[in-house]
Amino acid sequence: MQLKKTEVKTCAMLLEEFQYRPQPVHPEKLIFKGVGDRDVYNISAPFEEDGEQVIAGRVEPRDSERSEVYFFVNRHGEWVPREGAPIFQLQDPFFTKIGGELIFGGVQTFPHPVVEGALGWRTVFYRGKTIRELREFAKGPDGMKDLRLIELQDGSIGVITRPQGARGGRGKIGFTRISSLDDFTIDVIHEAPLLEGQFAEEEWGGANEPHLLENGLVGILGHIACFDEEGNRHYYPMVFALDPETGEYSDIELIAARSHFLAGAAKRPDLEDVVFSGGLIRKGDGTADLYAGISDAEAQKITIPDPFIKYETIK
Template sequence: MNSSKLTFSGFPDHDVYNITAPFQWNKKKVIAGRVERREQELSEIVLFDEFEGVWRPVKQAPTFPGLQDPCITKIDNRLILGGVRFPLRIGNNEKCWQMEFFREEENGKFEKILTGPPKMKDVRFLELRDGRILCLTRPQGQKGGRGKIGFCLVDSLNQLSHELIENATLLDLCPEEKWVGANEAHLLRNGKVGVLGHIAEFCQKGDRHYFSMAFSIDLKLGTSTKPEIIAKRKDFPKGETKRPDLIDVIFSGGIRRLGNGRSRLYAGLSDAEAGFLDLPDPFDKFES
């Protein structure tokens, strides 16, 4: 399988990782990426476009300070960009994280429209053919353990609340010692939903191991297939890592279906770099 790392410019002494797949913004093909110094966890989301094989910051594009791990979807034909706010203080000055979502307005600007529940990452949206919106969730703790994927349906984003997201129906996708999360949802030809996500575990040494996976959801039946691993860190070129325990980590940023059974996965690598991997379309089997 063909794979390559992406080259970024504009941020000396910073890493760019945990990217989205390319998307259209302001008539440009861009990628959103997490920009951060190697020794810190203070990041911002920046938009990049490609010139002569190098991804460079888009001039006069908005940036999103304090946000990590961007995600992208479209609702009502308008771009929705999400990211994880960290650090955030809640309650008794407890440090946590929270997802924030921004809608594209006129002239390519973005307006914050909603937040996810505190301490929940991997909230994702998908507009369905009937106009309803699928919300994928990822509770942890008492309800979700190390991390489970849930889903709920709403007629509009205005109907979403923290309570509704927290009470979403959970899918049985992995053993308790592992955890999963959704990264991107795709509407399939037969009305099912294909989900690109990650499945992860700790080894005996305490190192993290993150793999890209895919599965499908039948919303009519409320059932899902089991996750299938589609990519591992070793499928990409060797490179840098943020910490030794993050070497075997890939962040499933997004996948682009290319037709004829082909696809391209865009991913963050070892919390320090980004790349792509060409692989068989993991959603084809769910459409047959």
Template sequence: MIIKKTKPETANQLLKQFYAAPRATKVEKLIFSGVGGRDVYNITAPFHYDGEEVIMGRVEERDSEFSQVFFFTQSADHVWSPRAHTHTYNLQDPCVALIKSELVFGGVELVTAADNPRRIISWCTQFYRGTHIDSLCHFSSGPANMKDIRLIELLDGRVGVFTRPQGARGGRGQIGFTIIDSLDELNEQTFHNAEILQDQFVSEEWGGANEAHLLKNGLVGVLGHIACFDEQSHKHYYSCVFAMNPLTLEKTPLKIIAVRGDFPTGPGKRPDLEDVIFSGGLVRLGNGRAMLSVGVSDAEAYRIEIPDPFAEYE
């Protein structure tokens, strides 16, 4: 397919396009046990390991930002429970990728003040790798204050790295990309050297990559989010996708694929997070449909079946 050069559109412009094209959906709320009544949200898409279907989720008290990441498996009654004898991690917002047959797991670690362990002053993405889910080893750390780092094995065997710089280079949050030869090169310099994708978000808004898919033609389909503030400083997060040529960085326009209104009314962590969904992962079902896993209002986890958003890019 021909990759279009784009100029950024606002979240409101993308929302108008989204609502102009109704689609059939099927929604499922995920039920969890074994977490002491805490919320589970910002889940990954399910992946298969040792004959089981596994997801990871952010487990947290409603009034706290201090989280644990659990690995969950599903029982016959469709309840997700912590996987037996599997380590938990003091991290937020898990992500997972398969790189050369290794499971690569990432999550965001909070950094607190030396004189006050309840005051968060920074955060850092941590990465673990291994061939066995119960013996993953830490191997890389992202730069301070950078979330939404995602990895993908490309068609030529190299590793694509998505970043999310902020501040002087990235404003409120842009998406960067670079290619490394192997996971051994995943270091702080790699993250800083990533080239920012141009014309993706207007300066007042932000976004990030949440999961990457290698498409049959070698393009990378990116599941991500676009976000903005309203006049009351409330956040609005929407799930979106685009496709990218990893060699030239040419890309398709952003497209919103899911919004908070797709899901039932429910609890939220805070009033300013009511209109938030966080893209966790997507499974392409092979029949023109896909299953999207999301965190909703920083309090619940859902899956929604939608038209396969990457089909048109292949």
């Protein structure tokens, strides 16, 4: 199998292909307590600190996007805020490990500098040996979400971008490499080459969680999205693989859809068909657990065939 892009595939085409592949099983709602009546969604995958599993989650009222990110731990089957952990004024948290440090980030909103009453946004990054030691070290460009970092096999760092507007339309994915976190600058982000041919003109997508595969390729968990004729949003979790040495990348493949998850609430009617990839735990038995935000109102996990195994067979 080669990492070779074939054609631009719309959400509808990807859905058609996906129905003929093995389907997700065992959907489960994650129960969060300790944040009042606020929703918790767009979670990270669990990661370990001090011998226990921690999930970062977006916490906000149903009728607002005034969001905070909490760190949760599991207590008797329910996820509760971790005692003593910081709370960040962010949306859509994510994490990775680089040079033995925890790299944490999320989307920061602020009053739009031009459009009255609207919000602007940027991705903000923190680093530290532990959650409590996290300190801000970088900001992405205004207007860019889904900006991610990953430590590569040779110790360099992959930078995954998502410009919009004149260069990126509704949102395209870019990739570049840097030698160290000291080189992570706005200019580097702006200049990252785009992965062309991933999204149809009126559709968009982004990376949520990159995984370093055994052979040095990068498996990317992300999302692809579109509007329907009524203006409703449709978000699907997807994956593809990227060769950081050559810049080659594979076709996008869907790994789940909203119908595979349990029924539940939605933040608004136009967000009912939204699955926002949070993270993937590869279990070593040919399956993986996908953690996701559902309909901008809750969080669930579901078991899928490990989507990255086939890419690890590439020499």
